[in-house]
Amino acid sequence: MVSKKIITSIATSAALASVGFATVGQVVPQFGNQVQTAQAATSAINDYINNNNIQPVSIQYRTGTFSRYFGYENGVGKPEGVVIHETATPGATAENEVTYFNREWPTIQTYVHAFVDDKEILNIHSADYGVWGAGQTANSKYIQVELCEVNTTDQFARSVANQAYYTAFRLVQYGLPFTPGKTVVSHDQVSRMYGETSHTDPVGYFAKWGYSMDQFYDLVGKYYNQLKTNGSTTNNGSENNNSNTNSNNTNGIIRVKATDWSYVILYKLNNDGTMSKISNRALSNGSDWQTDQTKDINGVKYYRVATNEWVPQDKVSQIIKPLA
Incomplete structure (x- = not known):
């Protein structure tokens, strides 16, 4: 428990932030077949x-x-x-x-x-x-x-x-x-x-x-x-369908990767319809993100991965699940 008590911390040099995002839904990971089990305990x-x-x-x-x-x-x-x-x-x-x-x-x-x-x-x-x-x-x-x-x-x-x-x-x-x-x-x-x-x-x-x-x-x-x-916690492999979730079956999933940097720069949509870089947040190379819409700005296609955070087409290495 954290419980509002002071806990010993570590101070290490910082890298560019790849902070949490206000997601449009849930990212469904795509992984291999290795499965391990915990020993069952009656509960x-x-x-x-x-x-x-x-x-x-x-x-x-x-x-x-x-x-x-x-x-x-x-x-x-x-x-x-x-x-x-x-x-x-x-x-x-x-x-x-x-x-x-x-x-x-x-x-x-x-x-x-x-x-x-x-x-x-x-x-x-x-x-x-x-x-x-x-x-x-x-x-x-x-x-x-x-x-x-x-x-x-x-x-x-x-x-x-x-x-x-x-x-x-x-x-x-x-x-x-x-x-x-x-x-x-x-x-x-x-x-x-x-x-x-x-x-x-x-x-x-x-x-x-x-x-x-x-x-x-x-x-x-x-x-x-x-x-x-x-790839999900439901038996049929579909998106999480609990009534408390914000999952939307029309959402897609993209994998992001930059070839010129070790991280993927995000963009925000300005009131005048232009895009500008977000300087204090980024996505990890090779990470998967849910997207619910795209926009074409000055000939560039952008995928939305959070409320006002967008990834340009050239930083999308794979479309794991296309938008419906």
Whole structure:
């Protein structure tokens, strides 16, 4: 848990920002066939998720305020796994937490990649770069996601489904195996492994709902397998169709790549109809993005990947799914 406490941070030289984006939907990753499973653990919560066909919601990418861009110990875009947190703030939603941390991180010296509750998954910092959430060593290794505390069994089930999906999605995105205790770890495990923090989350909060990390691993394994085999968490391989999502079947998916730079420059559409470069954000080469529309400006075709963030045609290396 971050829990508004100061946590040891690392100060590393910054690279050009590849921050979170206010996405138009959800990016569906395209990957290989390797599948690994977690050992199943009996869980009333996981049974409830399965029996009620609860589907995780889409990941929303927001532009966060954390301005420290440092690569992991193996380099930019090379995390080693995901740390599981919980906020220790009863009743605070993902939106509440995002607002708080975007405002207060310079004072509390703490930030994570994403916040999750029963309705939303909000990613606020590029997973290509580290954050300040679990001590110096863990910060240099892991993507970090916070689970918000909720009030009912149904809300808890939906929130852990969202957190497990986010975790599985990141593992698949970065080509990482699903290895409980190694590529997916709790803050409690991080504290015991590295001794740089004393936090024990989410163990206590999970226990309140009769849940455990072993049961969470089982859920992550389920979504990991579905993403590896289908490209989505639904059995038919289609877009996520939960009623809480903003998925749109008319959306396309593009892969971006620049031949002249190690990142892809973004553009914004101005009021006068011209395009201008965005100087403080960029996309990672080879990354996949959902797009919902195109525009032709002065003979150049642009694909929209966020509310007002566009990629020119010459930086689109592959159209994985065309616009309907």
